[in-house]
Amino acid sequence: MSDRDHKARFRPKDRSRGRDGGHKPAWRERERPDGPAILYGWHTVTAALANPRRKIRKLFLTENAARRLAEDNIDTRVPPEMVRPSQIDQRLGPDAVHQGLLAEVDPLPSPSIETLEQDGIVLVLDQITDPHNVGAILRSAAAFDVKAIVTTARHSPEATGVLAKSASGALELVPFVTVQNLARALTALNERGFMTVGLDSEGQDNLAAVKLEAPLALVLGAEGKGLRQLTRETCRVVARLDMPGEIKSLNVSNAAVLALYIGATRLGLMS
Template sequence: MEKNEEEKFEDIIEGRNPVIEALKSGREINKILISKGHVEGSAKKIISMAKDKGIVVQYVDKNKIKGLSTSDNHQGVIAYISPYKYKELLELLDELEIKNEDPFFVICDEVNDPHNLGSIIRTANAAGANGVIIPKRRSAMITSIVAKTSAGAIEYVPVCKVTNLSRTIDLLKEKGVWLIGADMDGREEYFKSNLTGKIAIVVGNEGKGISRLVKEKCDFVVSIPMFGEVSSLNASVAASLLMYEVVRQKSSKK
């Protein structure tokens, strides 16, 4: 396919596991490129799944794959996909209400590193979170790097892109959701706090942490004890600790 035709496709995902998960989830895939020297192992599974779904597979030179890759971890496989469809928060809340399920969200306040965002989404899927909320501005968006880092979890965890985080927090509070910020200045250690019920964990920017206005709107702010010379954890690690504390506390209530 010539360059001008390829430009019609608006996004890519790369790496074998993310492409497999996209195929399994029913994501709309326009075509798949596989490096001629990488047709073995899980690549055969991708070819078989694509054939069953009627998706075009093209075998191309490895330099073409390398030139298209943004994560440099493509494993010889790239898929052209339709643009990622962000979930509407109100729609997600309505769905949870119908299922009589308490919301469990992760809010990313200006998390700019796509690797951190991808890792948060991956852990959110593992911990059973209902969704990840990101602001429309000053945040990493869903890209091929995020999809790759999430190890395919992006196909299963709804991501809501909102215009204003402060107004979103107000909306969540109206729905009975408690907002828990993670910050080194938190008054209480996270494992001593009540993280049951309707919960939204807020993690901040890799350097600045949670913004002042968002922090003020949190119901309470918790800290993660640090005993070494490094004074903070990155956003994805902090989010992981809090998410699994939510899991632990919910399990202990059963």
């Protein structure tokens, strides 16, 4: 097959134009709620290939990536399409570190609040929109065996692309619970016996001093804005993270790690 044929197969046929008259990046056209999710990068794609719950629609590989998969005896599950690295660059943009792998996949099913285990820790994200931050939080959540991440359908990044890359495979390990209304979701968690703890710089107590109980839901707000008022009012406890240094605030993904460590330690999950 010629390089021209490869490019014709790799590009989506329907490419709408942006305001400047140029074509929008193809990967953005694919990242629609009703379309396939886009995964790229070695850890992200190989984790998806190893997840039997993940349906793989298409797999695009460079020769080097295909060779590495074969050497590691990783099942591609679907016949891969061989492409040049530049073709994946065209799909994702020149700054994406794809390592020669790109997959189109179906989103994983989203469980409901009612099906969550009443054990351990869940994380609740209040309009955290940066996919890098959510991906980093997801990776930490997998490390601390978080049972689920609860987020809103709006004002949150899709579980694809940059978020999945930042999560480095953790997207396959921690379920996402997508809800329409966060306050109602927190109310449901309260009713199911979760101790809902909002993290806010204006919290009355230091989280390390709060008596934490399982099941525990730690609620994180967006950087700058923090928790919304209704979110704060719906949490059973609002606590802060006291820092000994001159800088008193943390990036939200770092705050998540610290809160998870405190929570897991207090609940006896670190042994």
